Amino acid sequence: MCACALAFADIPDGYYQSLDGKQGAQLKQAVRQLADGHSVITYSTKTWPAFEKTDVRTIRGKQVWWDMYSNNIVYLPEHAALNIEHSVANSWWGGKKGSTEAYADLFHLNPSDQNANNKKGNNPPGDVTDPRILNNGILKIGTPADGQGGGASSVFEPADEYKGDFARAYFYVFSTYDNLSWKSEYAYVYQDNGDLQPWAVELLLRWNSLDPVDSKEMARNEAVFDLQNNRNPFIDYPQLADYIWGQKASSVFSLSDESPSQPADRPAPPEFDDVRLTGVNTYAGRWWDGTEIPVAHSDGNLFISIDGAPYAPGDKITLDPAADADESHSFAAYTEADVNGATLRSPIARLTMTARDPLIADYSAARWQCVTKAEPLNLSEGPFIILAAPTLQIMSTEGGTASNAFMECAGFVEFDDERVVELPIDAALVRFEPVSNGKYRLIVRDIYDRFIGSWNATAKNKMKLEQTAYTPGIGAIADDGTFSFTFDQFGSLQYNASQPRFLNYETNQKPVYLYRFKDLNGGWSGIDSVYSDSEWGVGIDGNNIIVDSETRVFDLSGRMVNGNHLPKGVYIVVSPKGSYKVAL
Numbered sequence: 313m314c315a316c317a318l319a320f321a322d323i324p325d326g327y328y329q330s331l332d333g334k335q336g337a338q339l340k341q342a343v344r345q346l347a348d349g350h351s352v353i354t355y356s357t358k359t360w361p362a363f364e365k366t367d368v369r370t371i372r373g374k375q376v377w378w379d380m381y382s383n384n385i386v387y388l389p390e391h392a393a394l395n396i397e398h399s400v401a402n403s404w405w406g407g408k409k410g411s412t413e414a415y416a417d418l419f420h421l422n423p424s425d426q427n428a429n430n431k432k433g434n435n436p437p438g439d440v441t442d443p444r445i446l447n448n449g450i451l452k453i454g455t456p457a458d459g460q461g462g463g464a465s466s467v468f469e470p471a472d473e474y475k476g477d478f479a480r481a482y483f484y485v486f487s488t489y490d491n492l493s494w495k496s497e498y499a500y501v502y503q504d505n506g507d508l509q510p511w512a513v514e515l516l517l518r519w520n521s522l523d524p525v526d527s528k529e530m531a532r533n534e535a536v537f538d539l540q541n542n543r544n545p546f547i548d549y550p551q552l553a554d555y556i557w558g559q560k561a562s563s564v565f566s567l568s569d570e571s572p573s574q575p576a577d578r579p580a581p582p583e584f585d586d587v588r589l590t591g592v593n594t595y596a597g598r599w600w601d602g603t604e605i606p607v608a609h610s611d612g613n614l615f616i617s618i619d620g621a622p623y624a625p626g627d628k629i630t631l632d633p634a635a636d637a638d639e640s641h642s643f644a645a646y647t648e649a650d651v652n653g654a655t656l657r658s659p660i661a662r663l664t665m666t667a668r669d670p671l672i673a674d675y676s677a678a679r680w681q682c683v684t685k686a687e688p689l690n691l692s693e694g695p696f697i698i699l700a701a702p703t704l705q706i707m708s709t710e711g712g713t714a715s716n717a718f719m720e721c722a723g724f725v726e727f728d729d730e731r732v733v734e735l736p737i738d739a740a741l742v743r744f745e746p747v748s749n750g751k752y753r754l755i756v757r758d759i760y761d762r763f764i765g766s767w768n769a770t771a772k773n774k775m776k777l778e779q780t781a782y783t784p785g786i787g788a789i790a791d792d793g794t795f796s797f798t799f800d801q802f803g804s805l806q807y808n809a810s811q812p813r814f815l816n817y818e819t820n821q822k823p824v825y826l827y828r829f830k831d832l833n834g835g836w837s838g839i840d841s842v843y844s845d846s847e848w849g850v851g852i853d854g855n856n857i858i859v860d861s862e863t864r865v866f867d868l869s870g871r872m873v874n875g876n877h878l879p880k881g882v883y884i885v886v887s888p889k890g891s892y893k894v895a896l
Contacts, residue, residue, distance in 0.1 A: 323548055323572055331545070331552075332567045339565055340556050343487045343545050350542035355408070355416040359396050364388065366535040367423050369528075371592065378528075380474045381432070381451050382425035383591040385724065386703075392809055392822070393703040397424030399478055400485045401434035404502070405492040414489045418536045419544050420481040427721075427812050428453075436500040437478060438467025438515060449594065449662055450474075460511050462500035473578055473659050476523030479516040480546040482508075483553045487545075513557045520546075520553050524576035524654065548572050579647040579658040582609040584629075588726070588734060593661040596737065598668040598677075605629040605665075610658070612649030618642075634667035637760075641665050666737050671864045671886055673832060673872055675741055676759040680732035680827035685789050691744035691752050695761060697735065698742055698814065699725065699825045700807035701794055707814045709740045709758050712765060712777030719756070719775075721812040732827055735759060744787065751784040754797060754805070761871050769802040769816040783816075787826075795826035855880070857894055863887045865894075 330342045353362050367378040368388060375388040386393050399420045402408070408415040424432075431446045431453050438460040443452040445466055456467040470478050482501075490506040501512045508516070525547055533547045545552055550573055554560045585606045587597030597605070606628050607614060615623035619641055629643055643665070647658040668674050680697055683689065698707045700721070708722035719740065726734035739759055744752040754767040756777055765777025775783075785799040798804040803818035814824070851858030857865050857875035865875045866884045873883070883894050 323543070327543065328545065328549070328567060331565055333564055335555065335564045336561060339552075340487050340490070343552070343556070344490065346545060347488045347542045350413075350540045352413055353416050353418060353539060356396065359416070359418070359421060360391060362418055362536075362539050363391075363421075363423050365539065366418060366532050372589070376592075377423040379423050379425055379450075379592075380470060380477065381422070381428040382448050383450050383594050384425050385589075385591055386423075390702060391423065393426060393705065393812075394423045395426050395429040395810075397422050397429045397432070399481045401436075401498070403434045403495070404498045405489070405494050411489060411492050414485065414492060417485075417488075418540060419484050426810055430811055432468045434498060435466045435468050436462060436464050436512070437482070437519075438464075438469060440467060440469040443469075449660070450592075460515060462509055462511060464500040471659065472523060472657060473526075474523070475519035476521075476525065476550070477529055479519035479523070480525075480529070480544060480550060480553075482512075482516050483520070483546040483556075484544045487556065508557060517553060517558050520550055524652070524656075525550055525573040526577045527575040530573070530575055574652070576652045576654065576656065578651065578656045579612045579649045580610045581659040581661045582607050582614060582645040582647055583661065584608075584643075584645075584663045587663060587665075590723070590736070593659050595661070595663040597663065597665050598674075599631050599665055600634050600668055600670055602633045603631050605631070605663070607645055609645070609647045610649070612647040612658075614645060614647050617644040629663070629665075631665060634669075637667050637669040637672055639667040664737075672760055673866060674759060675761060675829070675832070676735040676737055676739065677733075678735075678832050679728075679830040681830045682730075682793065683789060683795065683826045683828050684793050685791055689787065689789050691787050692746060693828065694743040695741040695757065695829050696743070697725075697732065697739065697827045698795070698805070699732075699827060700809070700812075700814070701823045701825055703809065703822075704825070705807075705812065706735060707740045707742075707756075708736075708738050709756060709764050710738060711813070712756070712767070712775060714776065717770070717774040717776065718808075718813040718815040721807075721814070731830065740764070747784050751786055751800070752797075753782045753784060767799075767805075767816075769799045772802050772818055773815055774802070775816055789826070790823075793825065794823035796823070852894065852896070855896055857883060857885065857896070859885060859887075 331339060334342050353359060368375050369378045377386045377394060402415055405411060405414060428448060428451050439457040440452040440454045441457050442455040445453040450471045452469040453466055461467050486508050494502050494506045501509060503509055529547055533544055537543045549570060551570055555565045581593045584595045585608060587595045590596045614627060616626040617623045643663040644660050646660045648655060704725060705721045705723060706725050708720040710720040711718050722736040722739045725732045737759060741757040741761060743755045743757060745755055747753050756764045758764055765779060766782035767775060768778045768781045769775050769783040783799045785797045787797045789795055796804055799816055803816040806817045806821035807814055807824055809822050855878050859865060859875055864872055864886045866872050868882060878896055880896050885894050
């Protein structure tokens with residue numbers, strides 16, 4: 313599915329000669345001196361161009377940022393949904409004021425999903441026993457295992473395929489910059505002299521061993537070397553960590569005895585056929601009747617977990633017919649193989665399957681067209697969806713409660729020819745109900761167009777979804793195509809990119825776009841092939857359409873309606889035998 317866009321070369325002759333024959337403190341000092349005088353990349357303005365050389369991969373023919381903190385797909389060149397994250401928290405040494413070199417050093421900077429970055433904060437690394445803060449499939453944040461954390465209440469744990477990457481970044485920083493003024497209030501990982509605490513040594517040495525250096529990490533080392541003119545010695549010689557902190561600390565490091573690392577690449581992650589790719593190694597699909605989903609995988613043994621059960625050998629997923637439209641199942645799979653004498657597991661691939669009743673309109677598969685200044689704005693013609701600018705993430709139905717006073721982000725939508733064609737299953741639809749004086753009530757609905765609540769701006773940067781109460785507002789399309797909905801009080805609907813959420817803000821955040829429903833595009837069966845003749849005995853009595861219990865009635869916007877007391881117009885009747893139009 314994906315390919316690394318980088319390449320690696322040989323270590324320059326003589327680069328590590330200064331390490332030969334040294335041990336203990338002298339060896340660590342020699343490692344530090346390797347970085348002396350390296351080129352310092354200007355933070356932020358030069359970091360993203362540098363990331364284009366160090367942290368990019370190809371997925372299905374497109375370049376995306378390589379994010380070790382989430383499985384989100386963010387296409388180049390846009391990076392508004394990402395942060396520049398210090399794997400070693402810069403607050404521990406005072407950030408840019410404490411050391412410009414450490415603050416801008418690419419060896420511990422990575423593109424990071426904003427939400428994961430915010431939740432990671434300055435927590436130390438560790439094994440997580442309870443991911444109470446975050447578990448996004450790549451990064452866990454929560455309660456540390458016994459004996460870990462150095463007094464911190466929370467630690468972060470990367471996916472297995474990245475544990476070694478983080479360990480070697482920590483070894484680099486705590487040798488290259490061990491003489492900084494490390495802050496005592498954050499002394500979770502380090503001691504007063506800047507060296508690693510014993511618990512951190514045990515953790516990082518273990519991660520260093522369990523996740524060997526792979527092609528991705530070696531290629532990144534080469535790319536940073538081209539930019540900074542220095543290397544991470546713990547990537548070229550991962551065994552160096554054992555000579556400085558581990559069991560070989562009293563032994564002399566000898567270049568003639570130790571070989572540089574060779575890439576140990578994990579097996580490729582499994583792929584699920586005939587379902588939608590929603591992120592890096594994450595998929596989503598729909599089913600109703602019984603189905604089988606083949607799982608493509610590389611050489612090695614395939615293991616599959618169903619709904620959180622223990623992994624077991626398998627080669628496909630079998631689903632019985634769905635019981636109802638609310639049924640869903642989750643699957644996870646990985647491949648295990650022997651690599652260079654070690655048993656390595658592939659990254660985990662995850663699939664969520666959600667039932668889709670073919671008789672219920674499902675707007676997640678609809679097509680949506682961006683509303684522009686070129687046409688009059690008619691907010692009554694919905695439904696609509698709201699996307700963040702410029703990242704095009706969609707508002708979720710989650711949130712709007714007393715404890716969660718904002719609307720969460722449901723993730724990214726899928727485009728085809730500049731039209732949205734697929735939504736996450738927790739995406740929110742919105743409708744605007746006219747109230748008075750050109751103002752509207754903003755109504756949040758789910759992908760089946762079921763009512764969730766009305767937006768009530770209760771205070772500055774705070775809202776609730778209410779069943780009856782609401783704050784009216786005025787909508788408009790700006791010259792740049794963005795959409796504004798200004799409430800009578802407490803600001804306007806905007807998107808906070810640093811903490812991904814939709815909320816009413818009085819200060820400037822990211823604007824949003826409004827997309828209008830176009831058609832269901834297969835949202836439920838039969839909608840694209842309706843018939844004009846009535847052959848199943850559906851009754852018409854004045855403004856009533858009389859149907860049996862297995863037949864549904866929809867208006868031309870795709871909303872399911874009660875057949876009684878309908879306004880004049882054309883309706884679509886969907887029966888188990890087919891569908892057709894009825895005019896009242």
